[in-house]
């Protein structure tokens with residue numbers, strides 16, 4: 524979501540005559556697009572602002588946008604006196620107001636609207652992967668999560684607007700579309716004629732766009748997986764056979780405390796349905812270890828499910844208390860050293876499985892999408908349908924290539940273009 528927001532902000536500033544620079548000392552306007560999901564990211568914002576303040580031109584304006592802006596509100600101006608703007612994730616389209624009057628302080632952390640999508644100028648060029656949000660906010664109330672506070676209640680965008688933005692992205696260069704939402708598979712929009720659209724409708728309509736070769740979406744909530752969506756994985760060739768479906772914990776006790784509205788058995792049943800319609804599907808997940816009250820036995824259940832499902836790549840984090848959340852004030856917080864030990868154990872298991880899956884890809888042939896040159900600038904990185912980076916040597920990288928995998932390690936694949 525932040526990548527999308529960042530691209531739209533850049534496009535908006537370009538529309539106002541700005542060009543991008545990597546050098547802070549050259550910049551006339553500097554903004555930090557911030558994430559508040561974990562405490563560490565939030566903590567870094569103010570030290571980064573201090574660094575920007577020291578490095579910028581005296582008359583350059585600077586500020587924060589995104590979830591930390593929403594969380595901090597006017598407090599940010601109290602902490603950093605000469606900060607120019609603080610704009611929440613649904614207000615960054617208001618940034619041009621400060622351009623006409625740089626001496627004001629611009630604060631807008633309001634929620635609840637889709638106004639930004641209408642106000643932003645369309646992008647003029649898309650990377651091969653275009654991120655298209657289908658909704659804002661989230662109605663699930665996971666007890667650890669700050670998102671319902673920072674991004675507000677869930678609102679689905681009109682179906683026609685999403686398809687128009689998708690078509691436009693395809694017209695200006697996109698080959699892969701990644702639909703975004705905090706609860707993306709919960710997308711539901713009813714138009715003025717009473718017709719209701721779900722994520723499966725968006726995917727089917729997008730698949731009709733000839734320049735689009737690959738479709739995916741993130742992030743899914745397990746119990747929002749409707750049968751129409753699951754069945755598409757068996758019928759729609761453009762839908763990648765790869766899905767992020769966060770489980771967070773393998774313990775029913777902890778899932779309940781997290782207010783995740785499924786049990787372990789229900790989660791596994793959903794995965795089984797996917798495997799039934801698409802035997803080649805691979806799953807990734809998110810995990811939180813050290814949630815308040817997590818016993819050794821609860822944690823072992825998380826290890827067991829990680830082994831059983833065999834996720835091919837996952838995001839695992841130590842629980843970090845966030846303001847405005849119920850879990851932050853739960854009494855049975857887990858000491859930091861235990862959280863760290865558990866994270867090391869889980870990561871080792873997840874890494875082993877990732878390596879194993881990557882090795883199993885050797886000699887297979889995948890249709891891959893070009894991403895960028897690698898660090899050396901000599902080789903090139905493609906992405907397989909399972910989103911593994913695949914490094915190839917070629918003088919003429921094409922947007923899509925058939926690649927035979929020749930070797931692999933935990934982090935990436937190496938391959939040879941065969942077509």
Ligand code: SF4
Nearest residue numbers: 661663665668670705
């Ligand atoms: S579903 Fe995701 S975004 Fe929504 S509250 Fe839960 S963790 Fe946060």
